[in-house]
Amino acid sequence: MIPQGLTAIKEGLPYLLEGALVNIAVVLGAMALGFALGLPLAVGHVYGNRKTRGLIGIYILFFRGIPLLVLLFLFYFGLFSLSGINASAFTVAIVVLGLISAAYQSQILRGAILSLPEGQMKAALSIGMSKKKAIFFVILPQALRLSIPGWSNEYSILLKDSAVAYALGVAELMARAHHVASRTYQHLYLYLTAGFIFLLLTYLGTKGLNVLYKKVGIPGYLR
Amino acid sequence: MLKKRFWIGWLVFVFLMAGLGNSAFAQDKVYINGIDANYPPFSFIDKNGNPDGLDVKAVDWIAEEMGFKVKHQPTEWDAIIPSLKNKKIDMIASGMTVTEERKKEVNFSIPYNETIMVLVTKKDAALTVEKAKTKDVKWGVQRGTTEAKWIEENMLQKGFQFKLQHYDSAPLAVEDVINGRVDCAAVSTTTANEIIDKGIPIKIIGKYGQPDDVVAYAVRKEDTQLLNILDEGLKRLMATPLWKELNEKYGVKK
């Protein structure tokens, strides 16, 4: 069995690696969309009025509370029958993961904002800054730096979640491992290979964010 | 001023991100054929990562003959009919068995093959079909298939007491026969022969009672034009010697 297994891996590897690129694209897209939406959500959650905070709370509850697979099907099939928007499975995967990630990223950032001393805001106001300028120039630059370890966590979760996109027929790594296994009957070897590639991507991504964390670190400030 | 510019920039960024996935604009009309990429020999992915199989090659020939373009899109079998109805795909040419249930949802082309359902076990197993139907024997089957439904309705609900385990694909069910986690798997003779040809140590122990069915292509109810094209194409294909060659090449026995 072992030689056939290795042959199957060797044959299938380029096809699997192409699939890994799909996962990477989904993760990067979702991270970016999640950040773009998560940032205003976090600011609104901390500094908004009661109504804003309430609405953001509902958003977060919704996207953290509903299973990924349900959301994927909801957006892939439900959105089409409701609105006629016929998005590709790839797009739906990015959008759904991005919307979920926005909920999580907003909480990472919110935690970072709340961890800053109250005096930072007061000092900014005391020199005549508006609250918005204070958030933009004083609070966020610090909170974003503090959020990087949280993002590293979010990245590894998103990467693994991206495998669920196979349920919509996105030809990502997991789906492709299955494809090759169906042809070669070397299931164990192919899933092992897929698992190893995921592991490698997790390692590289968290390592990269760690480098970023150190690079934007402030001497004597970030640990 | 600052905040306005900032938030406008932000919105643009968000929309760009959202639009990124949509950048593949529709050009020519290309029919999308949804396939189960884990269903050799009808449809699977070859060594180079391209769709292959009897159905893939047959549809390619028909497309050429009838003058349309086709793209084969791997789709989860579970969701393949919703995908068709939601216009994610335009047709299903992937060893689909014609059933009364499915006829309510989709239209079928003329049949081009038969499904004969059998049980397979490990090559050295002593299990017989009769024994397989007794209490606590474990069966494997692909989720969302005709056979899964038939076994459920005509055997389990009628008092048979064996256990039925569902898998994402027929190969996975057979894999677990080899692993010993299930005693036998319900697969079509085509699938069984394909697997045996690959040297996997299994054998067919016989039919378990499901009536033979025919296999055909499926299209949306309203898509009569496409249905006519496929019917005509199939007729022409089956009249050529190529059809026999293809069937032999992929080990599909008539």
Place this chain on the structure above:
Amino acid sequence: MTMGQTILRVENIHKELGGKAILNGVSLSVRKGEIKVLIGPSGAGKSTFLQSINFLVMPDQGRVWLEEKPINPTDKKALYEYRQQVGMIFQDFNLFDHLTALANVEIGLIRVKGMKKNVARGRAMDELERVGLKNQVLQYPAQLSGGQKQRVSIARALAMDPKVMLLDEPTSALDPELIGEVHSVIRDLAIRGMTMLMVTHQIRFARSLASEIVFMENGRILEKGPPEKMLSDAECSRTREFCSKINEMSGHLC
């Protein structure tokens, strides 16, 4: 000393926090060049009072005038304008931790006053040089000692050209050996005629600098007068009692 016009006037400030009255109608005015020192036991409301003056804490009641112009804190633009003219020094410095000493001073000039970057840089360098930190301009707060941090924060406030400075226990978070450098900067300010309202427990420093000492307790001003009178006169019994307690704790002489 000749005193000019009234720079800052506050009247009847009330503030309740968590159902407890912190400020019970505090009124005070400071004239140009005057230095008033607020003393009193902790919990007297001194800090809250200072922060109420520039509306970092929004008073429940009370009015504030800068150079006899009433301040309306609900008019955001007027409020931001007003705060620029009222420099605030905090007990724990509150430097912006992600910025160098230089950037801490520049940021208000660029983002609030809208100065060009190079102009702001020159001005910020001047202010830092004035507080004796010419060689530390590119260091981050975490790399500075407490005394240096407080001097940066003074430079940051001075860069905005304030008409009056509010100092909230500027040396109480410092190790004893670092207090002197901050005191000497404040003394410099006094010599240059800066109008100040300062909360401190450094009674000896207060006596040497203050035009008036104001004693607060339970959200009220109990006694006030020139330092010689406040710290020796039998009439000011509460102030002297408080001072003798401070003496016992710190060994400082009143």
